[in-house]
Amino acid sequence: GNSVTQMEGPVTLSEEAFLTINCTYTATGYPSLFWYVQYPGEGLQLLLKATKADDKGSNKGFEATYRKETTSFHLEKGSVQVSDSAVYFCAPRNQAGTALIFGKGTTLSVSS
């Protein structure tokens, strides 16, 4: 089955710092890759996605590139804001339409 490895954190940064959250995955076949964000007290929201090798997903200043050769989908942002404080989840999904399998997520805390 699918699995994900990402640092749990917490990752603590100052405002305007550069962010990288590493994600490596194992999956059968050729999955699509997703990053989700969870703000306190809320459900998960889709942040970005990529569906094939070398695709770059981007949204709200966040980016991640689908690296099939290294089975990675690292999340980056050039300048974080306090409002980016949340838990971030990486997840693969097989083309057959199976469920998303999540790791424990990475907690990001940004201070001003």
Next chain:
Amino acid sequence: DAGVIQSPRHEVTEMGQEVTLRCKPISGHDYLFWYRQTMMRGLELLIYFNNNVPIDDSGMPEDRFSAKMPNASFSTLKIQPSEPRDSAVYFCASSFGQGNSPLHFGNGTRLTVT
């Protein structure tokens, strides 16, 4: 679009009681998922449906848990009898189509069993 709607938002019950969590997926979506989130175990997939049919229930912890999807617009997750270790946030999610489609999550039901 109203998004995925879950009810109740919070549920507090005593050990041994029956608990029913409800979910209304986004109209037109053909997949529905139930997840449980705890600090210790993170987000766990419990069960998912495709076109109202359960596809994989291997994540359901034990026979005390059951899930149904009587029609395309409604699903329930029932725990009977409930135990304190069932305390968690339960999320419902839905999606349309296969692997490159994202899941859309509800805001969850926070269950506390005392």
